[in-house]
Amino acid sequence: MTTVPTAPAPPMPGRMHRPGTTVFALTVACAIAVVLSVAIGSVYIAPEQVVSVIAGHLLPWSADSSATDVQARIIWEFRLPRALLGLVVGSALAVAGAVLQAVVRNPLADPFIFGVSSGASVAAVAALTLVTGTLAAVSVPLAAFAGALVTTLTVFLLAQQRGRVTAHRLVLAGVAMSYLLSSVTSYLVLRASGPGEGVSQVLSWLSGSLAAADWGDLGLPTLVLLLSTVGLTLLARVLNAFLIGDETAASLGVDVGRVRLGLFVITSLLVGVVVAVSGAIGFVGLVVPHAIRMIVGSDHRWVLPASALAGGLLLVVVDIIARLILAPRNCQSAC
Template sequence: MAASGGVQAVSHAPGCDGQHERQRRKPWSLALCLLLLLVLLLASSLAAITWGSASLHASTVWSVVSQQLLGGGWQPDAGQGGISQQHYQIVWMVRMPRVLLAALVGAGLAVVGVVMQAMVRNPLADPYMLGVSSGASVGAVSVLAYGSLAMVGIYAITAGAFVGALLATALVYALAQQQGRLHATRLILSGVAIGYMLMGVTSLITLTAGQRELANALLTWTLGSLAATQWSALGLPAAVLGLGLLWLLLCARQLNALLIGDEGAATLGLNTASLRLQLFVVVSLLTGTMVAVSGAIGFVGLVIPHITRMLVGSDHRRVLPVSALMGASFLVLVDLAARTWFSPSELPVGVITSLIGGPFFIWMLWRRTTAIPGGSA
């Protein structure tokens, strides 16, 4: 897929706070920001692997990881620096894949939030708020309940979540239209209404499928959880995120053009209908993949893009990579809090993100005059 149009550059969204100051920043500021965020991600990951019900020393974590990556793997009873089999299991088989999945999901949801806000020109848009995550949940639970899409094998749940997310996105977007124009209020109301309706559908499927095991699956997909993550779960979300982010970076100038409105984008030679159709597919694929492996985690796609734009401006060549790294660190830290704050009990990740995102959403409503991107649709 390739976005059409001959857009050269649209550097910022009209009406953004401090936009001119951000655009005058030196070119190396992006590199510095990315470097600092990489350091933050590494520090967050180390803390998440080290801390828990069984706390480990950082040197133990480093020994296990370095042996796996550089020394051909850990061998039991080999006297490798005093690293026991229990340490190996905790670091490499339990916490490491969980931390990596948290980083992938956090980055994916943040990127989706960035794209959705550009697509609809509304700072309140995110996959959870607009019902896209709920649509993905319906698709995933339908696969579990009825065994549909079996032809795609191990990717059946992801395929179901993708189809559900795509249908939910299209429905919300269609309902938000009025006389050919997209209205911000209708968008939010449509998203909330569709989201609640699809949550009801998810519950209905669970209660009528005759499988008690689906009750646990329902909790996972409605509140989000990264528990029991295995290495085998990382390949698909990593591939989808990498390819999706690469494509979106190539379309960064077209995304910038969307911020000035359809009429302005058309004057720059952009086919907005074609671009939005492609973005619908990419957003649905990213959302469906992340929901399939982690459940419906809310507010990441709302909080992270907004903070990112306050830091680096509205140019998507900056916003996309910075949001990805910031979202990764954010969800790694949230998952750490979810499994340590009430130890030995573990909270669903979505509970923590809701406690953070709810007040942030209220604050954004209160500060509506700084709406990003481009003001109301």
């Protein structure tokens, strides 16, 4: 991708003079939210015990936990993976939303308007309703990821006009694919033979959930999130140029078509990876970037890291509230 010499971000009302303070505050808030998420549940565990158990696993020579074996297992095996997965998924969706809103210059753009979620949903629902047994549990994340990637490529091909991809055609192609794939998902749900044979699993996946999180779900999404966020932050000036307009970006040396393709693929990969493990979770990618721009301005050097932290924080807090409202019935979901 081409590096832009300098692309000043458009002014934003209410911009803070010290966006670094916002990033620091969000970092602290995320740490507190994770501890509270682990502490709160059907079995309450004191936050200091949560910190002690986590420190005992990370730094076994320096921690003396007062938690019982049962509490330690609840913290490490059930609640902490769920809290961390919420942090990763929320961060990924918020970063993807911030990038897509800049690339297509549409304030309503989010990772799901381009059909990525719908593609993942169709593939996952097909795996849940057409595959049975142990193979279904293994194939659902893989199918969701493959569906997201295939949809991404299809949307980009449909958006081309004379070898070029414009922001407007990209949005139209994404919306069209989203509606088409949503209807396919509805058909697969309706054709399922009964509520005990996959429908409840399908509805749970389509609603998005962190309940079944374990440590195995965290590796790939975390790696993709870190690499994508760092890479996209290095391209912050390119994103700032896109905010101004394609003509301005081109005059600053950006290969608009090629860079837009690259950014679209990166964000779709990011969304596909997290949707594959959490199900279809909306709202985060649409709202969080707007809220962050109101606080730190529109310079993507600050928008991207702040959006990542705020998105993760939002999803962890929402998950805490959801667990309190919908009292769990078993240890797997309670913890």
